[in-house]
Amino acid sequence: MEQIGVVSYGAHIPRYRIKAEVIAAVWGKDGQAISRGLGIFEKSVPSVDQDTATISVEAIRAALKRCTLNPSDIGAIYVGSESHPYAVKPTGTIVGEAIGATPDLMVADYEFACKAGTAAIQTCLGFVKADMIDYGVAIGADTSQAAPGDALEYSASAGGAAFIIGKNNVIATINHTLSYTTDTPDFWRRAEMKYPSHGGRFTGEPAYFKHITNCATNLMTKAQTKPQDYTYAIFHQPNGKFPVNVAKKLGFTMDQVKQGLLVPYIGNTYSGASMIGLASVLDVAKPGDRIFMTSYGSGAGSDGFDMTVTNNITRLSREKAPSVAQLVADKEYVDYGTYAKMTNLLFWE
Amino acid sequence: MREVAVIGVGLTKFGELWDKSFRQLIAEAGSKAILDAKIEGKDINALYIGSMSSGRFVDQEHIGALVAEVSGFSQLHIPATRVEGACASGGLAVREGYLSIASGINDIVVVGGVEKMNDVGGSEATEILATASDQEWEAFFGATFPGIYAMIATRHMHEYGTTKEQLAQVAVKNHANGAFNPYAQYQSPISLESVIRATTVAYPLGLLDCSPVSDGAASLVLCAAEKAKKYTDKPIKIIGSGQASDTLALHGRRDICTLDATVYAAKMAYKQANLTPKDIDFAEVHDCFTIGEICAIEDLGFVEKGKGGKAIDNKITTLDGSLPVNTSGGLKAKGHPVGATGVAQIVELTMQLRGDAGKRQVKDGKIGLAHNVGGSGATCVIHILEAM
Amino acid sequence: MKEGVARFWREIPQRYNFMGNKCGTCERVFFPPRESCPYCRRKSIGNMKEIKLTGKGEVVTYTIIHVGPDDFEEQTPYPIAIIKLEEGPQITAQIVDCPLDEVKIGMKVESTFRKIQQDGHTGAIYYGYKFHKCYNNK
Numbered sequence: 001m002e003q004i005g006v007v008s009y010g011a012h013i014p015r016y017r018i019k020a021e022v023i024a025a026v027w028g029k030d031g032q033a034i035s036r037g038l039g040i041f042e043k044s045v046p047s048v049d050q051d052t053a054t055i056s057v058e059a060i061r062a063a064l065k066r067c068t069l070n071p072s073d074i075g076a077i078y079v080g081s082e083s084h085p086y087a088v089k090p091t092g093t094i095v096g097e098a099i100g101a102t103p104d105l106m107v108a109d110y111e112f113a114c115k116a117g118t119a120a121i122q123t124c125l126g127f128v129k130a131d132m133i134d135y136g137v138a139i140g141a142d143t144s145q146a147a148p149g150d151a152l153e154y155s156a157s158a159g160g161a162a163f164i165i166g167k168n169n170v171i172a173t174i175n176h177t178l179s180y181t182t183d184t185p186d187f188w189r190r191a192e193m194k195y196p197s198h199g200g201r202f203t204g205e206p207a208y209f210k211h212i213t214n215c216a217t218n219l220m221t222k223a224q225t226k227p228q229d230y231t232y233a234i235f236h237q238p239n240g241k242f243p244v245n246v247a248k249k250l251g252f253t254m255d256q257v258k259q260g261l262l263v264p265y266i267g268n269t270y271s272g273a274s275m276i277g278l279a280s281v282l283d284v285a286k287p288g289d290r291i292f293m294t295s296y297g298s299g300a301g302s303d304g305f306d307m308t309v310t311n312n313i314t315r316l317s318r319e320k321a322p323s324v325a326q327l328v329a330d331k332e333y334v335d336y337g338t339y340a341k342m343t344n345l346l347f348w349e
Numbered sequence: 350m351r352e353v354a355v356i357g358v359g360l361t362k363f364g365e366l367w368d369k370s371f372r373q374l375i376a377e378a379g380s381k382a383i384l385d386a387k388i389e390g391k392d393i394n395a396l397y398i399g400s401m402s403s404g405r406f407v408d409q410e411h412i413g414a415l416v417a418e419v420s421g422f423s424q425l426h427i428p429a430t431r432v433e434g435a436c437a438s439g440g441l442a443v444r445e446g447y448l449s450i451a452s453g454i455n456d457i458v459v460v461g462g463v464e465k466m467n468d469v470g471g472s473e474a475t476e477i478l479a480t481a482s483d484q485e486w487e488a489f490f491g492a493t494f495p496g497i498y499a500m501i502a503t504r505h506m507h508e509y510g511t512t513k514e515q516l517a518q519v520a521v522k523n524h525a526n527g528a529f530n531p532y533a534q535y536q537s538p539i540s541l542e543s544v545i546r547a548t549t550v551a552y553p554l555g556l557l558d559c560s561p562v563s564d565g566a567a568s569l570v571l572c573a574a575e576k577a578k579k580y581t582d583k584p585i586k587i588i589g590s591g592q593a594s595d596t597l598a599l600h601g602r603r604d605i606c607t608l609d610a611t612v613y614a615a616k617m618a619y620k621q622a623n624l625t626p627k628d629i630d631f632a633e634v635h636d637c638f639t640i641g642e643i644c645a646i647e648d649l650g651f652v653e654k655g656k657g658g659k660a661i662d663n664k665i666t667t668l669d670g671s672l673p674v675n676t677s678g679g680l681k682a683k684g685h686p687v688g689a690t691g692v693a694q695i696v697e698l699t700m701q702l703r704g705d706a707g708k709r710q711v712k713d714g715k716i717g718l719a720h721n722v723g724g725s726g727a728t729c730v731i732h733i734l735e736a737m
Numbered sequence: 738m739k740e741g742v743a744r745f746w747r748e749i750p751q752r753y754n755f756m757g758n759k760c761g762t763c764e765r766v767f768f769p770p771r772e773s774c775p776y777c778r779r780k781s782i783g784n785m786k787e788i789k790l791t792g793k794g795e796v797v798t799y800t801i802i803h804v805g806p807d808d809f810e811e812q813t814p815y816p817i818a819i820i821k822l823e824e825g826p827q828i829t830a831q832i833v834d835c836p837l838d839e840v841k842i843g844m845k846v847e848s849t850f851r852k853i854q855q856d857g858h859t860g861a862i863y864y865g866y867k868f869h870k871c872y873n874n875k
Contacts, residue, residue: 047834097749476806486828490865491815491831492817492829493805495804496817502800551802
């Protein structure tokens with residue numbers, strides 16, 4: 001069977017963090033209770049010179065450092081995000097130029113709330129399978145925005161991951177992928193609005209849980225697998241509670257979930273969330289490990305992936321770029337005033 | 350080549366001159382110099398005007414002709430040329446005037462330098478000054494003009510053990526001199542502690558390590574030396590003139606702590622004057638930042654490279670030292686209306702050599718040197734003057 | 738919006754990818770690329786070869802900018818350094834992700850991709866290089 005899947009990967013997380021209790025103190029809330037409730041202790045904060053384009057470039061450059069691929073062999077770049085720096089002017093063009101993959105290149109930006117990055121993986125997979133390209137790059141990255149004082153302020157963070165998809169030197173074969181999509185308005189941002197709106201508790205059961213559960217179940221049916229067949233399982237992580245609950249409901253254990261669960265320490269990186277989880281798993285994965293991943297994007301849909309790690313992973317120079325654990329550990333805390341300045345809450349002109 | 354002498358000087362007060370326009374400033378300095386030289390408009394063969402950025406400070410280019418007009422010479426149709434080399438614009442205008450007389454083309458030339466910097470806001474002034482650095486490869490990346498000199502200071506401190514106190518002493522000395530200069534922007538002494546404690550602009554430079562944003566103008570009348578006695582009893586001869594260039598960006602230079610443009614321009618001027626650095630009695634040097642004066646006294650050969658800080662400690666450059674530097678107060682205390690600076694330096698040398706410098710008069714000063722730098726050292730122009 | 742975009746667009750190969758050049762006569766490397774080698778001058782004309790630099794180097798000198806241009810005001814205080822690149826040329830750039838008291842002469846740094854400036858809130862965004870400490874100090 002022809003192996004198609006991940007050839008290399010890289011992640012990027014901005015270095016600054018703010019603690020949930022620091023945000024809570026500003027709004028007169030009980031920070032510890034909020035941290036416990038959400039399962040989020042701190043979140044990453046982009047500095048003023050970082051956006052989805054710069055995070056995407058850092059992530060794909062990390063992936064390229066780990067392998068020997070010539071950037072001009074990349075045939076497509078798809079960048080998924082809900083915070084592209086331009087409303088019109090593709091992030092992918094900036095990324096393509098910054099890695100030297102232009103000009104013989106297919107590029108487009110994706111938006112599908114928090115699953116735009118996994119949608120990009122599916123696109124690249126299809127192109128490689130159809131022999132239209134040798135290698136495609138799928139990126140999920142965000143500098144997500146939350147209105148000051150909104151519940152989202154404790155989670156909306158920044159980060160991203162990039163995956164090179166191809167059929168040579170594949171480190172993790174993508175055995176199966178499928179999606180589950182409906183029109184469910186649980187979370188949205190209208191054009192020209194700075195901050196998103198959401199349906200409160202409606203984002204839970206009929207949205208996140210319904211789509212992930214159906215997608216995961218359909219995928220295991222198609223792959224003829226059971227939760228116990230997987231070494232690692234990654235679920236979209238808007239907070240620390242949802243992914244743990246959905247994993248348990250589906251029959252996965254915490255041992256399978258924890259390596260890919262970063263939200264307690266970096267917050268919800270939106271399009272980067274499940275992608276950074278996958279990068280974290282690949283940081284430690286061994287040949288033969290089986291990986292299950294289900295993303296979720298509001299609006300709503302889930303993309304499911306069934307992957308098997310190959311022997312090639314031992315030949316990938318994983319140490320040439322920082323691991324997710326290293327990115328998480330390398331941090332500097334900021335206070336709310338600095339956070340407000342960095343995330344442009346204080347904009348006036 | 351003919352010898353050239355200064356026969357008249359004129360200066361406006363330097364400072365925040367809210368009630369004076371660009372046109373008024375240059376007209377005032379020019380008419381003072383012309384009256385001082387006792388010449389008439391019809392005697393003038395050419396005008397050379399130094400200005401760094403009249404276009405951005407007052408939205409006015411084409412200032413050669415404008416200066417001729419506001420000086421009352423529109424009916425004389427005098428050739429008028431603007432000269433630009435960032436902060437060295439004034440010194441370059443002096444050199445152009447000098448060359449035009451030395452070549453035999455002109456007999457009498459009026460040189461002016463002017464900048465009206467306070468007609469824009471503070472941050473815009475900073476931005477305009479940064480155009481003297483490499484816009485594409487320094488300023489674009491967030492390097493400010495004080496920041497570039499600060500990087501020279503950091504390296505100088507690292508290589509030679511120069512201290513923040515030594516930098517501060519430059520400012521203290523120049524303010525002490527400025528206190529005796531009625532034209533200076535700052536005419537009061539400052540303490541070492543106040544310089545060291547001043548708010549940081551670009552580490553290691555604080556606010557009082559930096560020259561101010563100033564308005565002002567300066568003017569000279571230059572004349573073929575053979576005809577100078579006709580106009581004045583005390584003509585001051587220009588016995589050496591040197592100019593050199595280097596990369597616009599500091600990072601492109603051979604050595605971060607050496608302004609090679611100074612080294613080469615000095616070599617040219619010393620050679621022409623047939624002098625060595627030891628022969629110089631006093632100097633006006635380009636202290637746009639305190640580190641600038643330390644590099645200058647090294648690069649001009651007054652002290653060995655790296656010993657500039659020590660020389661400050663040893664009080665060599667004070668008014669009563671063996672080599673007084675910046676008797677006028679320098680750019681630091683006198684003020685730094687960029688285009689005027691290089692011309693004003695020659696005005697100070699002339700006043701000193703005539704014995705007209707009042708309380709700041711140096712003793713037995715026979716030979717003076719003026720050192721004017723553009724940008725962080727991409728242009729340097731040096732003149733050596735001697736009483737006839 | 739005040740700037741024409743072409744002058745920034747033209748510099749993309751340098752600012753994104755460190756495209757410099759090398760004198761075919763003396764092998765000296767230049768960044769940004771030069772039309773001719775200032776050491777070999779006419780011998781170098783037509784003999785300058787494009788090369789991509791690694792974007793790694795060492796801090797030669799630095800400053801901490803406390804009073805910045807308008808475009809950088811929200812980042813103050815920030816370090817600016819002259820960096821000697823592995824291939825020889827020196828460049829001026831910002832140091833990021835580093836506590837201010839850790840910026841030192843001799844510090845090994847590598848490039849990172851960042852937003853440098855933007856033309857207000859409606860104009861184009863200009864990206865390019867900044868530097869941070871080398872990952873694993875290598």
